[in-house]
Amino acid sequence: MIDVDELGAWLQLQLAPGIGRESARRLLRAFGTPQGVVAASRAALSEVIGPRQADAMARGAAPMPAALAAARRWLEGGSDRHVLTLGDPAYPPALLQSPDPPLLLYVQGDPAALCAASVAVVGSRKPSAQGLDNARHFAQALGEAGLVVVSGLALGIDAAAHEGALAGGASTIAVLGTGIDRIYPPRHAGLAARIAGQGALVSEFVPGTAPLAENFPQRNRIIAGLALGTLVVEAALRSGSLITARLANEAGREVFALPGSIHAEQSRGCHALIREGARLVETPAEVLEELRRPAAAAPAGASDPALPPDEEPTHEPPHEPLLEALGHDPIGLDSLQARCGWPTAELLARLLELELAGHVVRLPGGLYQRRGRA
Numbered sequence: 001m002i003d004v005d006e007l008g009a010w011l012q013l014q015l016a017p018g019i020g021r022e023s024a025r026r027l028l029r030a031f032g033t034p035q036g037v038v039a040a041s042r043a044a045l046s047e048v049i050g051p052r053q054a055d056a057m058a059r060g061a062a063p064m065p066a067a068l069a070a071a072r073r074w075l076e077g078g079s080d081r082h083v084l085t086l087g088d089p090a091y092p093p094a095l096l097q098s099p100d101p102p103l104l105l106y107v108q109g110d111p112a113a114l115c116a117a118s119v120a121v122v123g124s125r126k127p128s129a130q131g132l133d134n135a136r137h138f139a140q141a142l143g144e145a146g147l148v149v150v151s152g153l154a155l156g157i158d159a160a161a162h163e164g165a166l167a168g169g170a171s172t173i174a175v176l177g178t179g180i181d182r183i184y185p186p187r188h189a190g191l192a193a194r195i196a197g198q199g200a201l202v203s204e205f206v207p208g209t210a211p212l213a214e215n216f217p218q219r220n221r222i223i224a225g226l227a228l229g230t231l232v233v234e235a236a237l238r239s240g241s242l243i244t245a246r247l248a249n250e251a252g253r254e255v256f257a258l259p260g261s262i263h264a265e266q267s268r269g270c271h272a273l274i275r276e277g278a279r280l281v282e283t284p285a286e287v288l289e290e291l292r293r294p295a296a297a298a299p300a301g302a303s304d305p306a307l308p309p310d311e312e313p314t315h316e317p318p319h320e321p322l323l324e325a326l327g328h329d330p331i332g333l334d335s336l337q338a339r340c341g342w343p344t345a346e347l348l349a350r351l352l353e354l355e356l357a358g359h360v361v362r363l364p365g366g367l368y369q370r371r372g373r374a
Helices: 004-015 022-029 034-039 042-049 051-060 065-075 111-115 128-144 157-167 187-198 216-227 240-250 266-274 284-290 320-326 333-340 344-356
Strands: 080-087 104-109 118-122 148-150 173-175 199-203 229-232 254-257 360-363 369-372
Touching: 004 022, 004 034, 004 065, 004 080, 004 216, 022 034, 022 042, 042 051, 065 080, 080 111, 104 111, 104 187, 111 118, 111 173, 118 157, 118 216, 118 240, 128 148, 128 157, 128 173, 128 284, 128 360, 128 369, 148 157, 157 187, 173 187, 173 216, 187 199, 187 344, 216 240, 229 240, 229 284, 240 254, 240 266, 254 266, 254 284, 320 333, 320 344, 320 369, 333 344, 344 360
Parallel strands: 118 148, 118 229, 148 173, 173 199, 229 254
Antiparallel strands: 080 104, 104 199, 360 369
16 A cells, blocks of 8 residues: 555645646656655746746645545545555556556556456447447447446446456456545446456546546546547547547547448547548457457357358347338337328337337437347
8 A cells, every 4th residue: 555655745736726737747747755755845936847836846835735635535435446656566557658647556356357458448438229229339349348338427328338348358447537435426326336447447537536527527637548549439529538538539549430320420520530530440350450459259159050251140030121211310109100100099009019128229300220239
């Protein structure tokens, strides 16, 4: 466990007003350790970061004692709790090589998961049913191929990505925009516990930090920095997922995007990324190919000898004319009826059958959409 005096020095460096991460890293380069920074004279600090910031550093950080107490209480709560600092040999190398690595990380779970090859899967908090299916499927396949799946524990695509990785027995990392003891949204407390047991929860914020809006874009750079590449499943044009993708690009990492309907708001962010140079992907194999990772081998006996080798089983009923009429975009009942010409009662009955079978999903606004695996 990290020494109390060392942790206090790190927190003073992190929390000093007016001292950003870049200035903090300059001080560390100049003085070697956070204890060296704290012990330095105002004149010595001023030579590195200028007089105004030197004054702020010399005054110390008012919230530091409370933050240190909160961090110590959290660390003492279990053997799976760790603090990794910028100079720690266990600090994740991919994050260390990113443009803006955090000074310290609170980790609950297995710190080694942060050093493994990983891919970020992010997207909308209000995804379509198909988007959720795609996130789970991609995350499970990427996890089964040996990659750790990184996401942000948010509603929607993030949660589906974590669930997909867990379902495939893979490790997954949730990067929080709160203190590591403040799970947000609260409904994901159970999911967070499963992630901590099969991967890791990570935060740079002091335990007890509330879910402040300005902290979530900050956590996105950690998601992007940990991963070899970032996959955006669904995203609107004004989306935190696009921030993550931009940060991944700035860090020299791969960016992937799933295309979608031209009529869907959730697809417009992905389409914008593709126009800007993100790789359009339709299968997990394409992500693995770009990252030069082998796909997971199929279990023995898993293949179906009745199928040709290049043909996969369909997850839709064969020769279903209503699915053909639905297409792949959301559609209203009147438009669907105009396409297929069925009586209303018969159409509604068949839609209900397909919905119960998992082939159709009902959307807000009286719309229906075909549902199929990516």
